[in-house]
Amino acid sequence: MTIVIGFEGSANKIGVGIIKDGEVLSNPRRTYITPPGQGFMPSDTARHHRAVILTILKEALDEAGLKPQDIDCVAYTKGPGMGAPLVTVALVARTVAQLWDKPLLGVNHCIGHIEMGRLITKAHNPTVLYVSGGNTQVIAYSERRYRIFGETIDIAVGNCLDRFARVIKISNDPSPGYNIEQMAKKGTQYVELPYTVKGMDVSFSGILSYIEETLFSMLVEITERAMAHCGSQEVLIVGGVGCNLRLQEMMGVMCEERGAKLFSTDERFCIDNGAMIAQAGWEMFRSGQVTELEDSWITQRFRTDEVEVTWRA
Amino acid sequence: SSLDVPFPSSREALIALRSLSPDKEPRKGGISKEITVKDNTLSRWSADEARILRVSVNSFMDHLLLVLETMEMFSLPVSQ
Structure with missing residues (x-):
């Protein structure tokens, strides 16, 4: 023990x-x-x-x-x-x-x-998407290292969402990402241009949907590429952004199409x-x-x- | 300049020394800080310029206080 x-x-x-x-x-x-x-x-x-x-x-x-x-x-x-x-x-x-x-x-x-995600989900040898306020990496294990297959070349996905939340003064309680997720759910249409002015009012929920969808699509694409490269049939999402249900849903669709299995954890262990x-x-x-x-x-x-x-x- | 902090025993002074020593000063160059222990006294030595001395000493005091509070709350009962 x-x-x-x-x-x-x-x-x-x-x-x-x-x-x-x-x-x-x-x-x-x-x-x-x-x-x-x-x-x-x-x-x-x-x-x-x-x-x-x-x-x-x-x-x-x-x-x-x-x-x-x-x-x-x-x-x-x-x-x-x-x-x-x-x-x-x-x-x-x-x-x-x-x-x-x-x-x-x-x-x-x-x-x-990574190790907490493996423990909680029992994923055996997953391709890992690690997404948080400070990091964005696609990782796979090979020969005694967690190898980074892809990563952001500038800011982390969570940092991008946090910064946007700051600009439009979204609450940081419990976290900006959580509040964006809730507001984005209310967005009814996907806007091609993130520019929504109605009379004297502006609507941001559409932009939030747009931002989430765009960022998450990019993440799903690089994860899928890493899976194809490694011949992996498992995906594990970890990190603070990993508890976003829309991200899990989009990743789930990709996994289903490939016959792969998706593993994720809730906010107790993602954050x-x-x-x-x-x-x-x-x-x-x-x-x-x-x-x-x-x-x-x-x-x-x-x-x-x-x-x-x-x-x- | 030097700052001396007395501890109840040399054991505690040495624990504080080993907790406070590993991290490098964030500033690059121009600062020379050294922490030593003699008997039960921990000393912080530096040749800082006056304008950065305050910040550097403040940060040291924050760290020292946290170590002291940790000792106070989580020391094991001493076995004789």
């Missing part, structure tokens, strides 16, 4: 999760929500995380009914992400690892999403959380990896394919 605690806080969510051999024992999380029209800045986000991280850690232990002595390994997000929030989380992880005399393990955030870092940490720790304190620096850039996957054949 191996129990791993995971700390995540690379963007505006902060979470601590505990995993015992594939079972999520606890996974509390908070979100730093900014007013409409405002994004989250690194130093304000770090301040939010500092204010709540110890409360969340206590919640995670209490909910799991565990004492620090029961933990086998302390995992935390090494990167990629925003520097100041990453440092906040790493400081607490390093300190408790020393106080409890447990090994420390730095985890790649993207690998966390950044501590358990995903615990789960990737669990796999890494069981395959013999640990991170020495002096090597435990955080890094804002950390590509998915830099990590040697020592836990898969």
Whole structure:
């Protein structure tokens, strides 16, 4: 039996999760929500995380009914992400690892999403679409690496939606993407030109449908191309944008046409959380990896394919 | 300039040292920060220019405070 605690806080969510051999024992999380029209800045986000991280850690232990002595390994997000929030989380992880005399393990955030998705959906060897506020990648496993088959050449899909939400002052509560999804559902027609003026009023829901449809079509196309390349019959969608039901629906149509199977998770595990870092940490720790304190620096850039996957054949 | 922080014991000072040391200063060049421990005192040494000293020390204090709070809440009972 191996129990791993995971700390995540690379963007505006902060979470601590505990995993015992594939079972999520606890996974509390908070979100730093900014007013409409405002994004989250690194130093304000770090301040939010500092204010709540110890409360969340206590919640995670209490909910799991565990004492620090029961933990086998302390995992935390090494990167990629925003520097100041990453440092906040790493400081607490390093300190408790020393106080409890447990090994420390730095985890790649993207690998966390992939391993959590695999655990929850039981997808065996999927082509992975990883879509969030900071990342857009199509990934497939081959010879001890999660290889990136395609990615955005500029901004992430979630960042595109977030920025648009900011421009038209859509609420950031619970998240801009969720609110866009709800508004886009109300759009009745797909507009060719994103320009909708009615008298003195403007309508944005049509534009939102248009934006969602266009972005998601592009993602489905590159995922399908990666599947054809790898001969894969499984797709796993992970990351914060992955809980968008319209994206899941469009991907589902493509999968059905190819006779492939679609796997996705809900907002508990799609959106950044501590358990995903615990789960990737669990796999890494069981395959013999640990991170020495002096090597435990955080890094804002950390590509998915830099990590040697020592836990898969 | 140096900033000295006394701890109850050298063990705690060393834990703070190892927690605070791994991350590099975000600024490129021009800053020289070093953290050391002697007995039960942790010291932060730097040769910052006055205009960046405040920001650099503020950030260090935020980090130090978080480490101290973590110790306070999550230290195990000491076995004799």
